[in-house]
Amino acid sequence: xxxxxxxxxxxxxxxxxxxxxxxxxxxxxxxxxxxxxxxxxxxxxxxxxxxxxxxxxxxxxxxxxxxxxxxxxxxxxxxxxxxxxxxxxxxxxxxxxxxxxxxxxxxxxxxxxxxxxxxxxxxxxxxxxxxxxxxxxxxxxxxxxxxxxxxxxxxxxxxxxxxxxxxxxxxxxxxxxxxxxxxxxxxxxxxxxxxxxxxxxxxxxxxxxxxxxxxxxxxxxxxxxxxxxxxxxxxxxxxxxxxxxxxxxxxxxxxxxxxxxxxxxxxxxxxxxxxxxxxxxxxxxxxxxxxxxxxxxxxxxxxxxxxxxxxxxxxxxxxxxxxxxxxxxxxxxxxxxxxxxxxxxxxxxxxxxxxxxxxxxxxxxxxxxxxxxxxxxxxxxxxxxxxxxxxxxxxxxxxxxxxxxxxx
Numbered sequence: 007x008x009x010x011x012x013x014x015x016x017x018x019x020x021x022x023x024x025x026x027x028x029x030x031x032x033x034x035x036x037x038x039x040x041x042x043x044x045x046x047x048x049x050x051x052x053x054x055x056x057x058x059x060x061x062x063x064x065x066x067x068x069x070x071x072x073x074x075x076x077x078x079x080x081x082x083x084x085x086x087x088x089x090x091x092x093x094x095x096x097x098x099x100x101x102x103x104x105x106x107x108x109x110x111x112x113x114x115x116x117x118x119x120x121x122x123x124x125x126x127x128x129x130x131x132x133x134x135x136x137x138x139x140x141x142x143x144x145x146x147x148x149x150x151x152x153x154x155x156x157x158x159x160x161x162x163x164x165x166x167x168x169x170x171x172x173x174x175x176x177x178x179x180x181x182x183x184x185x186x187x188x189x190x191x192x193x194x195x196x197x198x199x200x201x202x203x204x205x206x207x208x209x210x211x212x213x214x215x216x217x218x219x220x221x222x223x224x225x226x227x228x229x230x231x232x233x234x235x236x237x238x239x240x241x242x243x244x245x246x247x248x249x250x251x252x253x254x255x256x257x258x259x260x261x262x263x264x265x266x267x268x269x270x271x272x273x274x275x276x277x278x279x280x281x282x283x284x285x286x287x288x289x290x291x292x293x294x295x296x297x298x299x300x301x302x303x304x305x306x307x308x309x310x311x312x313x314x315x316x317x318x319x320x321x322x323x324x325x326x327x328x329x330x331x332x333x334x335x336x337x338x339x340x341x342x343x344x345x346x347x348x349x350x351x352x353x354x355x356x357x358x359x360x361x362x363x364x365x366x367x368x369x370x371x372x373x374x375x376x377x378x379x380x381x382x383x384x385x386x387x388x389x390x391x392x393x394x395x396x397x398x399x400x401x402x403x404x405x406x407x408x409x410x411x412x413x414x
Contacts, residue, residue, distance in 0.1 A: 144171070162262070163251030166231070173253050174223055180213075181220040184360055185319060189225045191367040194313055197228040200267035202305045203274040203367070204394050205315035206293055206402065207282035210324035210343045212236075213358065214317045218274060219253070221365050233266055234274040235259075239339070260304055267308040274315075275301045284329065284341035290321035291406060293399050299391035302373075306381040306390075311370035314394050316401035319363030322412050324348070361412050364405050368397055 148171045151157050157167045181187050195201055205218055215234050222232040235258035241247045256262045266273050277296040305312050328344030348355030380386055
């Protein structure tokens with residue numbers, strides 16, 4: 007068959023149209039006029055303003071090797087860039103689609119995203135554990151509540167959500183990995199109702215109170231919270247004041263303690279105070295005076311049980327070998343500790359030694375069988391105070407005998 011004649015474009019028409027565009031379907035569409043096409047054809051572009059609506063579209067040059075012209079519809083897998091029809095198969099990429107040079111495409115975008123998601127998921131699992139997605143969801147939910155103000159704070163400033171989500175998460179590594187605290191007798195704290203936990207105090211810095219708080223929060227079957235009574239000094243320090251309030255601590259006074267016990271809270275008190283916290287290393291594990299027994303009077307008024315608590319391991323975290331009273335007076339603090347590392351090593355001296363801890367909660371001492379007016383009986387208050395102190399001291403000696411090493 008003879009070659010088809012090529013009809014040249016008019017010079018003026020080309021000038022009006024601007025740069026040429028691929029029109030490989032023009033001749034084919036004329037040739038197959040009346041046939042049903044598998045793919046709908048797009049409308050005539052608006053860039054041919056001077057052509058009549060019914061005028062035939064000029065033919066494109068045909069290749070000699072293909073006298074019949076290209077087919078009316080593009081099969082799937084046709085080379086990208088040869089088909090200008092909207093909606094033709096292969097126009098947007100997919101299975102079997104090739105690029106303009108005929109080479110097959112590499113991995114599709116969905117496959118790359120999937121692989122990237124697997125890599126990021128594996129890294130998150132190694133960093134945050136097997137249930138990292140739930141932890142991230144909880145963290146984002148917590149962040150949303152903080153931003154919108156959707157959280158509650160009681161009249162003492164206690165923020166339960168912040169304590170559970172943030173403060174406990176910060177203290178827990180010290181409790182589990184650094185001090186490796188062993189908890190005993192946690193079942194002696196009642197599952198409901200008020201209770202007064204009375205513990206020994208030591209360690210130069212009050213880390214023992216924080217570890218006792220984590221022990222009750224994480225190990226009690228009912229997940230109870232320990233509300234500690236703290237000294238005045240805690241609530242005058244700029245940053246410590248806010249954190250203490252948020253964590254549920256309150257001023258060590260009879261009114262606050264009685265109100266918390268009446269509301270059914272677990273209240274923690276360390277009657278030795280600064281006398282126990284700042285005692286020299288030579289007097290370790292020797293209980294100081296418990297004051298006048300104000301905590302016993304509070305327990306008698308509310309009928310709350312008293313839970314003796316003995317803490318072993320805190321005495322050795324900062325071995326206090328001296329006390330600079332001059333610096334203590336200048337700084338307005340009860341004592342200025344001198345340890346083997348502080349102040350000689352500067353900030354590094356504040357790092358506690360990784361001792362092995364044991365916290366044991368003793369059997370409760372009941373007070374509900376006494377009338378509330380028994381709190382005014384000084385002899386009864388003195389006897390109960392002495393009983394609690396002797397119970398804690400005896401338990402400390404017992405735990406020290408059982409301890410293999412300070413660090414193991």
